[in-house]
Amino acid sequence: MTSSLHSLLRKIIAKGALRLTDHTGQVEMLGDGSGPPVAIRFTDADAQEAIANDPALKLGEMYMEGRMLLEEGDIYDFLALVKANTRSEALTWKMIGLGLARMAAAQISMRLPVNHNRRNVAHHYDLSAKLFALFLDEDWQYSCAYFNPPGISLVDAQAAKKRHIAAKLLLEPAMKVLEIGSGWGGMAMYLAEAAGVDVTGITLSQEQLRVSQVRAEKRGLAGGVRFMLQDYRYLPPQKYDRIVSVGMFEHVGIGSYGTFFCKVADVLADDGVMLLHAIGRPKPSYATNPFIEKYIFPGGYIPSLGEVLPAIEKADLLVRDVEVLPLHYAYTLRHWRQRFVARKEEVLAIYDERFFRMWEFYLAGSEMAFTHEDLFIFQIQIAKSQFTVPDNRDYITAAEEKYRAFEANRPPLEPVEF
Template sequence: MTSSLRLLLHKIIATGSLRLTDHSGATETYGDGSGKAVAIRFTDEEAEEAVANDPLLKLGEMYMDGRMVLEEGDIYDFLALVKENTRSEALTWKMVGLTVARIAAAQVRSRLPVNHNRRNVAHHYDLNARLFDLFLDRDWQYSCAYFNPPGISLDEAQQAKKRHIASKLLLEPGQKVLEIGSGWGGMAMYLAEAAAVDVTGITLSEEQLRVSRNRAEKRALADTVRFKLQDYRYLPPQKYDRIVSVGMFEHVGIGNYGRFFGKVAEVLDDNGVMLLHSIGRPKPSYVTNPFIEKYIFPGGYIPAVGEVLPAIEKADLLIRDVEILPLHYGHTLRHWRERFVARKEEAVALYDERFFRMWEFYLAGSEMAFTHEELFIFQIQIARNQNVVPDNRDYIAEAEARYRTFEAGRPPLEPVAF
C-alpha cells in the first residue's frame, strides 16, 4: 500500500470501521471499530496514489473505473464515514494547492463572455431519457421533493413540492407565467391545470423540449402551456405576472447572478411575483466539487444565500420571503439512489458498468452533501411591489388546501413517453 494513502487514512479515520486491502492483498484497518463496517479494495498502486494526492476528483474516478472496489457497505457508507472523520489538518499542501487552482479557474470561467450554457446543459439533460425513468417519480421531477408530512412516498413528496411552490406564487386565473428551466414539463402542466394560468417554459435541453411538448400535447394543454428552446439571457422583452425557477439556478454560475436577476427585473410585471428554488450551502465555496464539475454538471455552482441576495437587491427587486428546507433533498436523493441501484441492469444496458458507477457515485455523493455537509434548499420569493404579497404566511396553507382538492380530481399522469 502506498505510504501516502496509509498516512492520509491514519490522519482521517479516528472513529468507525474501515478495512482497506491494497493492490498486493495486504490489509489494514482504520478507526475504533464502531458503527457499520466498510471495506474497500484497490486493484493497482497507481489508483492508491491518485486518491492520496487528489481525493476530491480521483476517489470518484477510481470507483467509476473499477479500480477502487467496495467489498462491504456501499459507496454512500464509505463517503459518509470519511466525511464524519475529515479534519482540516489531514489536508496536504498538494491538496490545498489543487483547491486554490480550481477556485481560480472556476472564477475565471464564470466570468468569461463565452456562453457555454447550451453545451453544459446538453452534457447532462440530453442523456437517454430512459435513464431518468429509472429513478425519478412518475412526473419526472428532477429537483428536491418536499417531504411534508415526513415519511410520504417520493411521488407524494414531489406533488407536495409543486403544491408548495404554486401556493407561494399567488396564482390567479389568466396570469402569464414564465418558468426558467422547465425540465420535462411537470411543473408547467401542474400550474396550468391547478390555477388556469398560461405558462411558457424555457429550456436549453433539446431532449427535455421534445418530451415536454409531447406531454403537453397529450394532456390537451398545447394552447396554455408552451415550451421553447431559449436561453434566459436572450428572453424577448415580454412581461410576465409570475416567474418560477426550480433547480436551474445552480447552473447559472456565480459570475452571472447580476445578469440573471437583471433579466428577471426586465420581464417581471410591476405587480409580479417570482419564486426561486435552489440548492444552497452554509457559506461560499467559490468552486464546485471537481468530480461533479468534470462528469456531471459542468459550469455549475451551488451558492450561499448571502451570495444571492446582493444580486437581487442590485436589480431593484424586493425579497419578500426566504424559506430554508434543510434535509428534504437528502431524503429525495436517498430515494433516487435506491431506485437507481435497484435497476442497475437496465442502467448498464443503456450505457455500461462504468457509467452506472459514475452515476451511483454522483447520487451517493450528493446525498452525503446534504446529510453531512449541511447543504439545503432555499426558496426565495421575489417581487417588485411590497404590497403584492401578504404580510403573513397563512395564505400558503390556504392555497395548499385548495390545490389538494384539485389534485384529488386531477386526471392521472400518463407515463412519460421516450
C-alpha cells in the first residue's frame, strides 16, 4: 500500500490497533495492537486521496457518502484513535495552507456587516422536529446536560441543568425574563413553572417557534410564556429583570460579540442578572471545523473565554461568576449519539442514509472534541451591579433544593404530536 493516506496514517498511528483495507482489498495493520480494534475500508482510491489531502473536511464527507466504511468499532472509535495519536509532524504543508486559508476566510466572514443569522439557524434548527424528538430527552433540551451526581440518566441530567441555571438567575415571582435562543421552549416553561416568572423567548427558527408555542399552550402557559421569531439585535427597548441564553452564543460569531453584549446591557435592568451558557475552547482557533461549518452549523464559532470576557467588559457589564463544566457535554453527546443510532430506521424514514451518516459523524466528532480537544462548557453570570449577586455561592445549592422539590410534583411533560 503506497497511497498518500497510507503514508499519512503510518506517521500518525503509533498506539492502538487499526486495520486498514484499501479499495483493492489489500489489508494493512497499523499501531502497536493495544486497545480495542478499529477497522476501516475504502471503496475507491479517490476517497483515500481526498482524505489525505484535506482530512479536516474530506474525512467526514467520505464517511457521509459511504466511501469510507467502519467494519469494526464505530466512527467515534476511529476519530478518537486518530486524535489520540495525532502529532504536529504529521501535518503536510497543504494541510497547513488550507487551515490558514480557512482561518482567514472565517475571520473576514464573521466581521462583514451582513446578517445571515436567520439563514444559518434555519439550516440546522428548521430540520424536521421529528428528527430531534428521536434522540433528545422528553423536554427537547438541545444543549449540554449537567451530570451531577455522575452517572445519572440523560433525563435527570437535563433537569439538573435547568435547575442549576435557574438557581444562578436568582429568580423571584413576577420577574420578567428574556431567553435569547429559546429552542423548543423547555427552559422557558421550566422557569415559568418553577419560579412564577414571566418569560419571553426569542428564536430565529420557524420550526422551534411552532413547537414551543404548541408546548406552552398545551401546558396552559400561553399567558406567562411567549415565544417570538426575533433577532436579538433588533429587540425593542424593554427592560428585563433576568436574561438567560443557553447554547445560542456559539452562533453569534466573534465579530458580533460587542453587539451581543451591548444589546444585553441595553435590555438588562440595573439590578438584573444574566446567565450565559455556551461551549468554550482552551485557546482561540479562529475558525470552525470545515465539516461542521459546511454541513451542520454554518456561521458558528466556539470561542475561548479570553475572546468573550473583553466584550463583556467593554459593554460595562460585570462578571459575577464563571463555572466550567469540563466533560458534561461529552456525556450528553454520547447519550444523543447512542439514542440516534438506535433509532436509525426512524431517521431513515425522515431523511436518507447520507443524512444519517452525516449526523452520526457530527455527533461523534463533537463528542471527540470534548474528550480529546479539551472543549468545555462555561457558564458566566453577568450583572450591572456588584450587589445584585451574593458574595458566596451557598445560594445556588439552596435554590437547587427548592427547585428539586418543585420537580417532584411537576406534572409530566406531554409528548408533541406531529
